[in-house]
Amino acid sequence: MTAAPPDILRCAYLELVVGDLAAAREFYVDVLGLVVTEENGREIHLRALEEFIHHNLVLREGPVPAVAAFGFRVRTPRDLDAAEAHYRALGCAVRREPPGFRTGVGEVVRVLDPLGFPYEFFHDVAHVPRLTWRYEQYGAGAIVRLDHFNQVCPDVVAGAAYLEGLGFKRTEDIRDDDGVTYAAWLARKDTVHDTALTGGAGPRMHHIAFATHERHNILYICDKLGALRRSDAIERGPGRHGVSNAFYLYLRDPDGHRIEVYTQDYYTGDPDNPVVTWDVHDEQRRDWWGHPVVPSWYTEASTVLDLDGDPVPLREREEPAEMDVTVGADGFSYTRKDDTGGGFKLGGQL
Ligand SMILES: O=S(=O)(O)c1ccc(O)c(O)c1
Ligand SMILES: [Fe+2]
Numbered sequence: 001m002t003a004a005p006p007d008i009l010r011c012a013y014l015e016l017v018v019g020d021l022a023a024a025r026e027f028y029v030d031v032l033g034l035v036v037t038e039e040n041g042r043e044i045h046l047r048a049l050e051e052f053i054h055h056n057l058v059l060r061e062g063p064v065p066a067v068a069a070f071g072f073r074v075r076t077p078r079d080l081d082a083a084e085a086h087y088r089a090l091g092c093a094v095r096r097e098p099p100g101f102r103t104g105v106g107e108v109v110r111v112l113d114p115l116g117f118p119y120e121f122f123h124d125v126a127h128v129p130r131l132t133w134r135y136e137q138y139g140a141g142a143i144v145r146l147d148h149f150n151q152v153c154p155d156v157v158a159g160a161a162y163l164e165g166l167g168f169k170r171t172e173d174i175r176d177d178d179g180v181t182y183a184a185w186l187a188r189k190d191t192v193h194d195t196a197l198t199g200g201a202g203p204r205m206h207h208i209a210f211a212t213h214e215r216h217n218i219l220y221i222c223d224k225l226g227a228l229r230r231s232d233a234i235e236r237g238p239g240r241h242g243v244s245n246a247f248y249l250y251l252r253d254p255d256g257h258r259i260e261v262y263t264q265d266y267y268t269g270d271p272d273n274p275v276v277t278w279d280v281h282d283e284q285r286r287d288w289w290g291h292p293v294v295p296s297w298y299t300e301a302s303t304v305l306d307l308d309g310d311p312v313p314l315r316e317r318e319e320p321a322e323m324d325v326t327v328g329a330d331g332f333s334y335t336r337k338d339d340t341g342g343g344f345k346l347g348g349q350l
Helices: 021-031 077-091 156-165 217-228 295-299 322-326
Strands: 008-018 037-041 043-047 057-059 066-074 093-097 108-113 120-123 144-155 167-177 181-189 197-198 204-211 235-238 245-250 260-265 276-279
Touching: 008 021, 008 204, 008 235, 021 037, 021 043, 021 217, 037 217, 057 066, 057 167, 066 077, 077 093, 077 108, 077 120, 144 156, 144 260, 156 167, 156 197, 217 235, 217 260, 235 295, 295 322
Parallel strands: 008 057, 066 120, 144 197, 167 276, 204 260
Antiparallel strands: 008 066, 037 043, 043 057, 093 108, 108 120, 144 204, 167 181, 181 197, 235 245, 245 260
């Protein structure tokens, strides 16, 4: 028995558990320039500059750095009923929480989804000032929107099928000639993704991504981290993605949570938007300029919590791992597919 999915508008907020609230606040507010909507001694509610809902990120101090909730806004209050019915039909744990359970948010339907991720759905939410035109409040990093989540799960094919059943549309993926799918990007709003699946031991959160309008905003964040002698917060990039075509930078926060700053992907809103599939051996799939992906980007990710706040046990990926099939002295990755010389980049191998 199935039940129609809720009409999800977009990824809207993430609840992050951090080990030191002051250190996390300094990173997300003082360094990255996210805006404090409200805060107390236990948690801080932050938003991007163009956001008008109460928050895009909750920082809550706790014993184990982890992700406690992936929040999605739905189109109408009735979509909360649809969310509850959809997940009960999937046999998932479902809890309906009253307004105020989540600061600034009305009623929330929380689920532990089939992949083991704590998703939650809401409609009613407090409106706060959209700071779009308040340029005097902009840090030069100018983070304007929450753009997407990225989730690590063992079986990307099954995970993408579940998300497509939830109404997400696949826009890009990475595969090989044997039919293995290594990663997939899926959208509800008219951009490349609201969330993505990265093949690996999961459930874990790979990253949360915020958008800037310009590439120079991302370059400024790098310069600022250098000036602060915190360049070790830069894990990967800056660079240009192949998948999504976005300009990107990956940072690690004080707890190791991965944050992407991202700009200039493309419109995907037509119903017949063509899916872009990349060959896992294409050296330009993850970095259009062919720069290698640092190993930690493939191996490290954040724990996720169940609805009781306990870490969700991991399942290992059974199919080949992308890092294993694209790096090594054999240089399986190519720049030009038919280049008989191998065409792989020296120095890009471990
Ligand atoms: O590295 S990829 O080009 O595959 C990529 C594309 C879009 C993303 O948001 C991302 O995190 C990673
Ligand atoms: Fe991303």
